[in-house]
Amino acid sequence: MIEIKVPELGESITEGTISQWLKEVGDHVEQGEYIAELETDKVNAEITAEHAGVIKEFKREPGDNVEVGEVIALIDENASAGGDDSGSSSDNSKSEEPKAKEEGVVKEEKKEEPAAKEESSSESENRPLASPSARKLAREKGIPIDSITPTDPTGRIRRQDVEAHQEKPKKREEPKQPKASASPEGEAGKPVEREKMSRRRQTIAKRLVEVQQTSAMLTTFNEVDMTAVMDLRKRRKDAFVDKHGVKLGFMSFFTKAVVGALKEFPLLNAEIQGDELLIKKYYDIGIAVSTDSGLVVPVLRDADRLGFAGIESGIGELGKKAKDNKLQLGDMQGGTFTITNGGVFGSLWSTPILNAPQVGILGMHKIQMRPVAIDNEHFENRPMMYLALSYDHRIVDGKEAVSFLVKVKELIEDPEQLLLEG
Known part of the structure; x- marks a missing residue:
């Protein structure tokens, strides 16, 4: 009997x-086949069978907390799916033959059991493909x-298929009222x-x-005029996509600006x-990503060494992995500073919470047209955006924090500086 451990x-x-x-x-199950999904504080992982065989017992149930190294299932290498070992089955049938003659009905029922088990096994083998989420x-x-119809050509059921399926019964079941009412x-x-x-x-709540x-x-707060960046994107976006295969977004400008400001004000790094x-003398920038299971902060490594295309590609790849629940622990460890963009959800103003043990986080917000005084007349x-910098006052003074945010503002309002400073 093989033990399956966490x-x-x-x-x-x-x-x-x-x-x-x-x-x-x-x-x-075959060796290496997925048998369980495990949710941890940071990532979801799938547990595989280390040996081929038949699952004999689950020692824990869905929702149970388990520790690393704990035995959660048993696999019999010598058994066949849907039945007991051939030797023991043969012996049992011989010893029970006399009783079966006396109790014909019981014998018939026992003959049907293997067929039922084979049917159950066949059903489990035919269970549809679906993502863990x-x-x-x-x-x-x-x-x-x-009961869910997949839209993926490969037949794999995705989260959006479940959500689409949920809308149908929801309308039909409305008159019944949910059990929660009682x-x-x-x-x-x-x-x-x-x-x-x-x-x-639970982990997010505890850490915050x-x-x-x-x-x-x-x-501390400031506002930035996005006119120059938006004009530059408008002029260059098509050529940028043709050359690099990715869109020129706002995040590459802000990542570059943050790295430039961190070099000038190192205590925020x-x-x-x-x-x-x-x-820290390196610049691994965390990019906050909202997923269905909570906020995650994958890290863009060595952002100071990347060009605009490298930053956009890196952020896009991390965002996709986050949405697909494919982030690994290494993707989220070791960041030095974090950027979060509440503007994509329409936030105009917020105070982001630090991503410990980091001492600084920049909050971007919604771009909104506002009247701005050009001169006295x-x-x-x-197009204006409010910026928020949350910082740990234990090591960062107000002067340094405000100056950092002003530097980010200056670099965004004059994006050519980002290109000149690398």
């Missing part, structure tokens, strides 16, 4: 939560995965719904509270370790 996932990960079993007891959403919504938790019989927080959401309790966080400051409507 594998080592990284130095900082010691436990996880079983999201779902991808196989069932009695299923045959799609299976998880379907399970949370109580939707049978095999929940005793509601005030005066009002409907409520209780939902367990995912492990990632810790940051506010352990740092002297302060936020540092962290506190005990009674020492660790001032003239106004113009300009």
